Amino acid sequence: MTDETALWAASLPPDATVFEGVVARTLATLPAPFGQAAAHIAVQIDDFAPDAMLAELGIENPFELTGLYSGIPLTEKSVMEQPMEPDTIWLFRRPILDEWVARGDIELGALIAHVFIHELAHHFGWSDGDIATIAPWQD
Template sequence: MQDWLGRTAPDEETIEQMARAALAELPPQFAPAAQEILLRVLDFPPEELLDEMGIENPFELTGLYEGIPLTEKSVMDVADRPDTIWLFRRPILDEWAERGDVTLGQLVAHVTIHELAHHFGWSDEEIARIDRWWE
């Protein structure tokens, strides 16, 4: 039996490194747009965000794209903040532990790419048609 004493869960920096590794593996046609997005990792989504989205359980949100999708951007837009992909460490770790069928790196990559797809203007329904991850 493996001894888990003294081991800790991956921290925010480690999750960010996993996400950056996933972005580095993107096909060349997606890489330039992905490089323009900020990547941030927090333990949990902020309470205000959960309230705004009508989410009661903070473990339900593993990631979020915040910005204007490329399909809706205009040269007339004045950005008050950069497009950002938010990853939420504790919900990601919780989902990873519950699933038990993927590596943590695979899950972080999936959440990151899912949020990046929103940057490209894809809806959750469009992403689900292409990405059969949850089956």
């Protein structure tokens, strides 16, 4: 066995725990009051989006969806309407890993953080300019 083969022989793809760690570190870097407000949003990490979600969005290839915000954006919330489910940010592990490999020009943690921040932007009603100011992203 070569040194390179030995190096990769015990390697496994990053699991949901790795993604959770990146989300936690990303939340910790958000300026107040965003970090505190974002901490109340549920985060769901799955390998792929559920079939019903893909169908509702009209997406046939599950690799096309890396993340999704489900909930009512803060800019549209009303005290008169109570949500049926908690605001949730979904991160889809396999499509994110696939994009990471296909790009080959970004660290995995940065890509996970980017997808998370993009979905968080839907919750807060941020524009692309807001995202660049609040949570800078470098392409």
